[in-house]
Amino acid sequence: MDKKVDITYTVASKIGTIGMGSTAYNALKGIEKGKFSYQAFCRGYNPNLDLNEENLTNYSWLEYLTYPFRFLEKFLGLHINSFRFVNYLFGKIVELKLKRPKIYHTWIGISPEAIKKAKKSGAILILEGANSHPLNITKIMNKEFKNHNKTEFLIDLKKAKRDSEILESFDYIMCPSDFVYDSFINQGFKKEKLIKLPYGVDIERFSKVKKKKNKKVKFVFVGSIQLRKGISYLLEAWESLGLKNAELIIVGRVWPDAQEVVNKYRKNKSIKFTGFTKNPQEFLKGSDVFISPSLEEGSALTCYEAMASGLPLIATYNTGSVIRNGKEGFIVKAGDSKDLGEKIQKLSGDKKLIEKMGNAARKRVSKFTWINYQKNLSKIYKLLLKKNGK
Structure with a gap:
């Protein structure tokens, strides 16, 4: 039987890039600074990052599987969600490679079987609520797509409901904003399951500079x-x-x-x-x-x-x-x-x-730096492990 790790972190993105890749990198930095044992699954990472590569399992080759779909979208005008297909494969791989984590922290879109496997092993399940509740997304966006006569982009309500059912199995939802938090409350989630943790910024990379006055x-x-x-x-x-x-x-x-x-x-x-x-x-x-x-x-x-x-x-x-x-x-x-x-x-x-x-x-x-995010995430992990006797 595989040795347990403290945390398994899963993100279907390239770690260290923009957006979710940036958030994932800082989450892993928080894990390392907290001295947790961990494994991380990703779809690529920047090798120049100061992370322990031994803990990273990289499936960047999955990106090549999206190319035929992109070709069909660009030249034939077909709307094909290639990322959903690739994320499904990514999730199945995670399911096979998953060890026995004490905490399983994942972004939405990963294989339900991987989540079930982590749950069965006794892991604390945490969802990264990088967006609002799936039914909230569906309501907002389907209205917008209809307003613009873009029905080919409509979100499948049945799939949104299936995603919602999967969310019920999570012990905690990380909410980076009040908007996300409120969307889960409105769908009947208890406050005890929702953890507010805003994201951050590198205030040295993004800094205020004295600039010339623009004419406009x-x-x-x-x-x-x-x-x-x-x-x-x-x-x-x-x-x-x-x-x-x-x-x-x-x-x-x-x-x-x-x-x-x-x-x-x-x-x-x-x-x-x-x-x-x-x-x-x-x-x-x-x-x-x-x-x-x-x-x-x-x-x-x-x-x-x-x-x-x-x-x-x-x-x-x-x-x-x-x-x-x-x-x-x-x-x-x-x-x-x-x-x-x-x-x-x-x-x-x-x-x-x-x-x-x-x-x-x-x-x-300046209160919302990535350094503070890393510290706060590490504290949350320690608190949850202690609370659940892990």
């Missing part, structure tokens, strides 16, 4: 350009204002569901689409205000990064940011282009307010 107020959006991110409401709000003293910079890769929306605004000279970048800090340094109009998120890392760069935010509650309305920026209603436009207009005409809120944002986010 620069608003910036950084992230994947898709309907879930509220991009249609941002572009609609921006064009309706017709601001002469401001410009909007959209940084990110356009997803298929938003391609038609984006094409409508490409001729607007006050909007600049830059494409994907691995170095968002360069755009943040040169901008004045950050906008995050998401309809559904967990807790967008770009919001932490923008705050660390000294930018005030205009963000929805659904974004899961740590700003307070009227202090580090403005919280607007998701899916409301009018509310969004009003806040854009307000900041476009008040550079002193931008400076004040930007300074407040930098100060507030």
